[in-house]
Each structure stands twice: as structure tokens, then as C-alpha cells.
Amino acid sequence: MMRENGTDQAQDILTLRGRLSEIAELAPWIESLALRHTIPPDVQFAIALCLEEVISNAICHGYGGEKEDRSVVVRFIAPRDQYIVFLVEDEAPPFNPLDAPELPPLNPHEEMRIGGQGLRLLRRFAGTLEYEQMPGGNRLRLGFSTAGSSETASATTDSTDHQVT
């Protein structure tokens, strides 16, 4: 894990190696950002939830398991107009989570399905989501409003508006 703090405070960067145990670094990093930028607890929760889902998905599925030689980079862009942004960049094959099918919620009429909730939670808890395919990887831009609930915001892809509520 590596952390960088830009001197102009425009960005904070957390670099995680391709291991699930590295995700433990997220909580103190988010807490540190929350203290410095007065991020409300419910928004902190949403950020932690979404980043954990995106990073674990990159490691488990994008990298096909833990890969020491690959990394996931998370960039925090300082708040502007009560809006904060995280960029998650991986080195995995192209995967646009906005295009991926979402499994239905659990319901009492079917056998309880174990798993398959990550995408649903990401779409519900991120304020906005934008996907960009990068040379050799993927970039997902996650936006969160610090002014109120992020639940009703919308998300966009690089090509198509995509409502995620």
C-alpha cells in the first residue's frame, strides 16, 4: 500500500496491491479524508461500501484472484460544491459495471441466493458512476454528494446516461 498527498490537496491517492487484505487500508484512509473534508457518516458508509465492492471485484474477478504484481489505485478528488469524487483504476480486462446485468433482489418465493449483491449495492449507494476504458485497464469514477443522501442521484457512462436509482 502506498499513500500520496498532493501538496495542492487536489488529490489523495491510495495504491493497493492486488490482494484482498489490502482493502483493510481503505477504512483508515476514508476516515482520514472524512476528518479533513467533513464528510458525513452516512456518506462515509456509502464510500466505504462502494470502494470495497469495486476493489474486491477487480481483484477477485478482474485479476482472477489475488495478484501481487498488479495494483488498484484509488484517487480522491477534493470536494467542490459539496461533491466528492473517487477514481478507481485497475489493470484488469475491460469491465463496465454499468453495463453488467444485475441479479434481482432476494425474495421469499425463491431459495435464498448467496452472493451476487455487489453490483446492486454499488448502483444504490454511489451518487454517480462513470466508466472509462483505459489502456491496460479500467477507470471507474464514483461521485458522492456530501449535502444529503446520495441515494437519489443519477449515474452516467462515458457514452450513455444511466440512471442507477
Add this chain to the structure above:
Amino acid sequence: MQSRPGDKNIAIATEELPDGITKVILDGSLGIEGAAAVDLRMNVIAGSSKAVLVDLQNVSFIGSMGLRALVAPARAIKNRGGKIVLFGPNESVEKVLKSSGIDTVIPVHHDLQTALAALQSI
């Protein structure tokens, strides 16, 4: 114990209540590491108890792996004819439970007596 969203620290304890009810007390974060830390114990409980109350009052965070840690034992308990209820999630944790639909298959209660009554009807 205090915990942050996504923090790996979690504690699990059990308490045997009257009427064969097992109370499982979780305290901490049910992120990836927290879920992995309680998985085995939760499955052991699911294999030996028919009435389980999972106390979430002190769970600060839950992600998709945390949901798995609840759904897998719940399914095992239900398949053996037992019952499981969730008790006392905070607002954010409950939002995750509702977003996933888990609240439609595992009852969520905020009143302890109501939660216990739901289990006593086995």
C-alpha cells in the same frame, strides 16, 4: 468496541436464551475481513441452532461479503426447519439489508421482545 466502516475488527459472541434461542452478538464491521472472520462460527451456529437472533446493534458496516455471512447460515437454518431474525441494525446497515432484499427473507426487528416472539413460534 468502536469500529469504522470497512474496519476489519469484529467480535462475535453467543448467548443461550430460554426456549432454545441462540443470540448471536456481532460487534464491529462486516466488511470483507470481518465477514471472513465470522463465517465459520456463523456456520457452526447454523448447524446446531434452530432459533437464532442475530444482534446487529453494534455492527457499524456491512458489505456484500457481510451479507453472505448472514444469508448462508440463514439458508442452512431455514432448510432445517428453523428460524432466524435480525435485530437492531443501524440506519445505514438496514439500508443495505433492504437494498439486497434480505429483509424479505430474514425478518428485521428493532424491538427485542418482538424479535424473540417471532422465534418462539417454532
